Amino acid sequence: MSLLLDTHLYLCLAFGLYLFACVFYLRAWRRQSDSALRAAQWLVGFGFAIHTISLALRCWKAGYLPVTNLFSTLFFFSWALAATYLYYEIRYRLHASGLFVMFLNLLLLAGTLMSRDPLRPLIPALDTPLFTWHVAFSFLGYAQFAMAFSLAVLYLAQRRLGSERLPTPTDLRKLNEESIFLGFVFFSLCMLIGSLWAYRAWGYYFSWNIKGIWSFVVWLFYAGMCHAKFVKRWQGSGYAILSIAGFGIVLFTYLGIGLLLSSNHPLG
Amino acid sequence: MFNSLWSWLCSLKVAIVLASLATSTLIAGSLIMPGHMDLFGSMDQMPLHQWWSSVGRQAPHLTRWIWATGLLLALLGLNTLCCFIDWLQRIRSRWRKTGEYLLHIGFVLVLCGYFWGSSSGYREKMRLAVGETAGVVGRSGVFLRLDDFNTLDDANGRPIDMLNSLTLLVGDQAVRQKAVHTNHPLTYGGLAILPLSFGSDLAGFRFFTGEDGEIELTERSVLPLPNGGSLRVLQVAPMVIRDRSGAVRPSFGTRPANPALELEILYENASVWRGWYVLQESPPFPLIQAGIRLWPTGPIYRNYSLLAVHYDPGAPLAAAGGVMMLTGVLIAVCSYYGKRRLGDRPEIT
Numbered sequence: 001m002s003l004l005l006d007t008h009l010y011l012c013l014a015f016g017l018y019l020f021a022c023v024f025y026l027r028a029w030r031r032q033s034d035s036a037l038r039a040a041q042w043l044v045g046f047g048f049a050i051h052t053i054s055l056a057l058r059c060w061k062a063g064y065l066p067v068t069n070l071f072s073t074l075f076f077f078s079w080a081l082a083a084t085y086l087y088y089e090i091r092y093r094l095h096a097s098g099l100f101v102m103f104l105n106l107l108l109l110a111g112t113l114m115s116r117d118p119l120r121p122l123i124p125a126l127d128t129p130l131f132t133w134h135v136a137f138s139f140l141g142y143a144q145f146a147m148a149f150s151l152a153v154l155y156l157a158q159r160r161l162g163s164e165r166l167p168t169p170t171d172l173r174k175l176n177e178e179s180i181f182l183g184f185v186f187f188s189l190c191m192l193i194g195s196l197w198a199y200r201a202w203g204y205y206f207s208w209n210i211k212g213i214w215s216f217v218v219w220l221f222y223a224g225m226c227h228a229k230f231v232k233r234w235q236g237s238g239y240a241i242l243s244i245a246g247f248g249i250v251l252f253t254y255l256g257i258g259l260l261l262s263s264n265h266p267l268g
Numbered sequence: 269m270f271n272s273l274w275s276w277l278c279s280l281k282v283a284i285v286l287a288s289l290a291t292s293t294l295i296a297g298s299l300i301m302p303g304h305m306d307l308f309g310s311m312d313q314m315p316l317h318q319w320w321s322s323v324g325r326q327a328p329h330l331t332r333w334i335w336a337t338g339l340l341l342a343l344l345g346l347n348t349l350c351c352f353i354d355w356l357q358r359i360r361s362r363w364r365k366t367g368e369y370l371l372h373i374g375f376v377l378v379l380c381g382y383f384w385g386s387s388s389g390y391r392e393k394m395r396l397a398v399g400e401t402a403g404v405v406g407r408s409g410v411f412l413r414l415d416d417f418n419t420l421d422d423a424n425g426r427p428i429d430m431l432n433s434l435t436l437l438v439g440d441q442a443v444r445q446k447a448v449h450t451n452h453p454l455t456y457g458g459l460a461i462l463p464l465s466f467g468s469d470l471a472g473f474r475f476f477t478g479e480d481g482e483i484e485l486t487e488r489s490v491l492p493l494p495n496g497g498s499l500r501v502l503q504v505a506p507m508v509i510r511d512r513s514g515a516v517r518p519s520f521g522t523r524p525a526n527p528a529l530e531l532e533i534l535y536e537n538a539s540v541w542r543g544w545y546v547l548q549e550s551p552p553f554p555l556i557q558a559g560i561r562l563w564p565t566g567p568i569y570r571n572y573s574l575l576a577v578h579y580d581p582g583a584p585l586a587a588a589g590g591v592m593m594l595t596g597v598l599i600a601v602c603s604y605y606g607k608r609r610l611g612d613r614p615e616i617t
Contacts, residue, residue: 121422123428124420124428124429124449124450124451125450125451127451128451130451178604178608181604182601185597185600185601188371188593188597189594189597192590192593192594192597195590196590197451199453199460199583200451200452200453201450201451201462202312202462202576203391203453203460203462203576203578203580204312204391204578204580205382205583205586206382207312208308208311208312209312210298210301210302213294213297213298213301214295214298216294217291217294217295217298220287220290220291220294221287221291223287224283224284224287224288224291227280227283227284227287228284230280231280231281231284
């Protein structure tokens with residue numbers, strides 16, 4: 001029974017399934033095999049189901065969505081990225097494009113496998129649904145921006161390679177625009193809920209801590225990108241490069257500030 | 269002339285340039301911050317105008333980026349407002365963009381609210397003991413009363429939250445009553461009152477009197493004297509010092525290191541003696557003469573709560589902007605796929 005409730009075991013299982021999915025994607029890419037592609041898609045689906053069980057178990061054990069430290073946010077980020085990828089795969093049939101996204105997902109998940117995070121009771125400042133929604137929307141936004149980054153890299157690669165195993169550059173451009181838009185929507189919700197929470201917890205809705213400033217930078221950057229897609233000069237490669245640069249800003253906001261600088265934001 | 273100026277003000281390219289410049293300025297500025305926390309560390313403790321006049325102006329070369337960002341965001345807000353007005357004029361043909369433009373006007377309102385609050389708001393602290401009422405700083409006729417105070421402790425007995433029962437009064441009329449704790453502030457007309465810290469301070473002393481047993485003397489206590497007069501406690505000081513002339517005066521410190529009570533003896537409402545009773549010394553002669561003996565037995569402490577009082581007149585406007593942004597985002601995402609199916613894409617500049 002205790003083995004069935006071991007969230008780490010499910011996490012290892014999900015990691016294994018994602019890893020095999022990457023192997024099959026690679027095989028499908030190199031040998032142009034449809035069966036390998038289907039196998040990879042099913043493996044991602046199973047991996048995501050196990051990943052979801054692991055997340056649900058952690059929620060059930062903790063009594064809240066565990067997103068309070070680097071380990072648990074990497075875990076949730078990885079889950080959100082897998083969910084985002086599945087959405088695009090089911091809706092648009094990305095085919096071998098999944099290799100790059102799933103590789104990125106493996107990197108995120110590998111970070112969580114290194115340590116076991118004990119679930120602790122929430123401190124009063126974080127014990128509010130506003131905190132849960134703020135972080136959840138933040139990582140759903142980050143996952144879309146990661147997806148946009150992957151699609152942008154694939155767009156630039158496809159323009160050089162012209163591979164039949166990948167969607168056309170036009171489709172990749174549209175998907176990139178969609179993921180930027182959805183990411184901006186999620187991140188706007190994150191910022192609005194975060195501002196409300198900050199006002200209730202600290203009495204002001206914008207904090208001049210480095211994380212607060214960089215979160216506003218992320219929002220402003222992607223707001224600009226939502227407009228830049230209408231400017232002819234920025235369409236195509238320019239937009240793809242902006243997507244890559246934008247994900248760099250996201251990574252710095254998420255990991256760089258916590259690891260390199262110090263901030264009085266509740267999540268570093 | 270006017271048309272070309274209006275087109276320029278509504279220009280998408282201007283919006284992108286301003287957003288890019290504001291982004292770059294913020295990035296550059298935020299990288300200056302970690303090395304100068306003595307300067308930037310207090311930014312959240314006060315509104316921006318107050319921070320600038322008291323701290324920021326001391327190092328203009330390090331804080332100029334804040335002005336630059338403010339200016340760029342103000343220009344971006346103006347551009348966004350012009351775009352919204354332009355959209356309103358063409359709403360019949362562009363109603364499908366309602367979500368996106370609600371987001372625009374919401375952003376403008378949030379910016380206006382922030383600028384307003386930053387220029388005319390304040391952030392103060394208030395220390396209230398249980399049962400005490402005091403005027404709210406900067407708001408004449410508005411008072412705050414701490415009805416009760418408790419801490420919420422964890423399993424190890426360590427306090428993790430502060431529970432304040434507060435009443436906000438306008439004149440003598442109670443207008444808000446709330447249990448204020450983390451994430452649950454008391455709000456009223458742009459005011460937000462939150463728990464910050466707590467502690468206990470010396471309120472008085474217990475004395476053994478002989479005939480009456482033990483009595484408690486705190487500030488403003490009145491004790492009837494055997495010969496018809498009364499003894500009034502004017503002040504309780506946890507720490508006093510005696511200067512070269514022998515006079516006693518209160519000193520700094522909250523721990524009762526050398527406590528004393530300032531007392532007054534009154535007969536028929538006329539003061540006949542006023543002086544200090546330093547508890548580590550023998551009682552002053554006028555007290556003995558009045559026939560009262562006081563032997564101190566222990567201190568009396570009372571809890572106090574330290575509250576943050578923030579006044580942000582722009583907060584309601586920013587909240588209205590936030591609601592508009594939220595509505596806009598939801599409409600935009602719900603209509604996104606429909607618009608894409610219809611091929612409804614704005615003009616490509």
